Amino acid sequence: MPEVRSVLAAVPTGLLVAGAAVAGPGPIADPAVGWDRLWEEMLIDITVIGLVFAAVAAWFMWRYRRRDRAEGDPPRLSATAAVGWAVIPAFVFMADDFYLAAKGWELWKVYRTVPEGALEVRLDSAMWSWNYTYPNGAVTVNELRVPAGRPVLLRMTSRDVVHSHFIPDFRVKEDSMPGRITYLWFYPKEPGEHVVTCAEYCGLLHSRMAGKVIVMAPDAFEAWYRAAGQKAAAEAASGGEEV
């Protein structure tokens, strides 16, 4: 069974950016915040590129509409110009690509490096519900209760087909599938409720495979957690008697 680890650590990092915000001691980097920031940057990037191309094309369309001449008279490109028109733009585009890749990589590490001290919950997905098992044995269905201010790690697998555990508000999603264990983590900060929904087609009730992340104040969570754990233990005990 694959362990939770960042394979990236093994990849030579010198190639791209170095000063990445790797989670460690100190403040925990929140992927959701990083996502919003990178999204904005990327949006500006592609908008500028799009506008440049569109503006040039629109200008040509206006400027060279058919008027006096019946045919175009394009300049003959010299060999240097022809090569230049291929190589220079290629390098400009590549520069942008590597910049975006570096940024993406930086955020990727945040997404895939689980901070110390995360609350680890096991998720079994099945058509069409989410089943969470806590370290103390507490079990919930379609309701992930977590304390505010502590990262949460989900180790996921599936009992039947592929599902995808998606929490839009925390900008995280990872498939759960039979025969493999995958993971994701997120960082709930304030008490509140967030939608969990299934993002991988899984048949009839795919669109109804929804649940909630309920972020609770730490002490409220603690109380609930202990009670739920005791209840689970009691059930296990009585279940044991029956057998």
Next chain:
Amino acid sequence: MGATLRSWLFTTDHKRVGILYLIGSLAAFAIAGVMAMLMRIELTNIGPDITDNPQDYNVWLYFHGAAMILGFQIPALTGFLANYCVPLMIGARDVAFPRLNALSVWLFWAGIVLALATFVIPDPPDVMWTGYPPYATMTWGNTAFYSFTVLLLGFSSILGGVNFLTTVAYMRAPGMGWNQLNVFVWSIVVAFIIQLIFVPVLGTAVTMLLFDKYLGTTFFQPANGGDVLIYQNLFWFYSHPAVYVILLPFLGITYEIVATFARNRVFNYKMVVYGGFGGVLLLAGEVWVHHLYTAGVPDWLRVGQMVTTLLISVPVGLLMIGLVGTLYRGSIEYRTPMLYALGVLFFFLIGGLTGIPNAIASLDLHLQDTYFIPGHFHYVMAVAGTFAIFGAVYYLFPKMTGRMYRERTGKLGFWLTFIGMNLVFMPMMIAGIEGMPRRYYDYAQFPQVEGMQQLMTVGAFVILAGALVTLWNWLHGALRGEPAPANPWGSRSLEWTAAPSPPPPGNFPVPPRLEPGWSPYAYGERA
């Protein structure tokens, strides 16, 4: 009448085979479009609208995706356009293997028939066009028809590939060098190389699916030593390159239209062909993991393919420069095909650039399988690709039918589809950023996107109106249009200068003879 019907059913002529492809693929488009309308109506409001059975929706969506990609776009581009244009453009009297060509079109039709069976069989397939196991091997739906549809269409495509690569290599008019080929011919060459390498992979993958479900093998059954990710990797190993099988020919024909109506040489031809097409060919097979960013494949694969995916923007960017550059110092006339071609330019820009956030693995962790993805690929494929195909049909209309369509009606159809497409697919992307997942029959968890969903439904009706206007224009033009001259656009390419409209059997009354230095884009040099 009987004789003419036979001469169509038994034809081996590339032009007629091409038109048979066109009819089949437009039928697929229309029916898959009707499915889209049903889906749109169903999604208008939260809760059931026209069906309370999610299964109906799933089957519509399965058919919509599979038929649009495998039944409409790929056959329209590599079947209809390749068949109609390539032999004419290279000055050949037919393709290398006319009978094989006929077999290929009828296998395609067999695939269409099988896909249409979806609507009459019990337990129709409901596996989406991606057919992921283990769902595809567990469902009650008829996964066999999914596999066989893919196999028939795939085999048809392989025959086409063998045929066209041989045709272009051996049947060019005497004196036509590789650097004198139309850009479109190049795009077909590259598209078919991609098909030949990757289609067999998909064919084998869906065969394994078939074996797993019905013959008990365990390729994708983890409980018995298999692995579900094998299928996903194989599927995308084909299906990403497949998007370039769509992209290259549709850009190729856009180049032809733009060069013709700008009466201009293609800007930096060698950069377009070797840099653009060649670069896409080189990168096409190394990026499939960008569809698996959330699927738990090893991290080094995900990050590595983020880089290769982003690099695709380099050759594609060169293609965009070539296209915009072809306008430079041209003499642009705005007729219907040209409007569609410029539409391709703008929509592809939006669609291609919205591929960038998906390509950035960390951003995709939120976007994957939300409406942002359909937003991206509808722009790049459903809108830009369809516009290229519509533009191409208008462009070749005089050649194919010997008659003219109506210009004003054509432009009306263009503007309706143009507006409608934006009304559907812009809100779709915004709904995706809000988190609305794909393939949802209902979206009670996302009340905030209901307004956008309604706008999309309105937009779909506008597209429908545009498509009907276009269809009417074609039918009317084909039956009643004014007779068309051999070269109504004043193009320099062989299909217009050396063949009458429509071309007779054997294409060229006189085998074309090329003067030294001949080019399909020799504008501005005669006068």
Next chain:
Amino acid sequence: MAQQGAELDRELGGRLAAAAHEGEGHAAGEHAHEWETSPWPLTISVGILLALPLAFAFRFVYGQPLLAVIMLGLGTPLIVAGVVGWVREGLGAHELGLSPAAMPWFILAEALIFLTLFASYWVMRLGAPEWPPAGTVDLPRLVPLAMTAILVSSSFTIHAAEARLAEGRHGAFLRWLALTMVLGTVFVLLSAFEWRELIHEGFTPATNAYSTAFFSITGFHAAHVIVGLGAFVALLLPALRGRVSEPFVKSASMYWHFVDVVWLFVVSQVYFW
């Protein structure tokens, strides 16, 4: 622009008219004035539709074996008739001339089918906790060796046939071709025999990951051998009556060599690794 178009058109019209005059003499034969037709492609397609998807679905999806048999009964004759008719038409036609140039492309596609199967096999095998997995029986060692010897020699015999044909020795060509076909048939029979034994011992496609890979890969390969044999039949029958197309022979033999090479991978990967 309209003017320009009309001008070009007139020019073209003039040239076309002139050509038609001049063409009456020699170009008429070269350029058919009739639409060329052939009923066989459509026939084969309908046959394939009936005999593959429909028969399969009736048998395995809807549990209607009778209908499946009917579909097979309708489809197979159509395919056979189509192939026969096609070969008859094709032997005289120009199009076979390019087939050796096209065959490498087809082989490329075929090679990727096997690559896909092998890749899936490797993934399952290298990811497995133990190999061979539970349920595997001892695979025979001698039979595959014999099969290898047979198939490799058939590559030589078909090469000999090709060489004799080039020398114009028709009788020798026929004999070498027939020998190749015998070797191929023995190969398929051995394969079928081996399958029967294994299934008898309880090693079926559903047993485990190994059996899945084993039966799929050897099955795909055997299917290719059968297709190759089919091509040889299509060569042999007209050749018996003296009609041979050299490019066709060349393509068929190229295909046969390919099937042979793939077998070497099958043996080494599936039997002896």
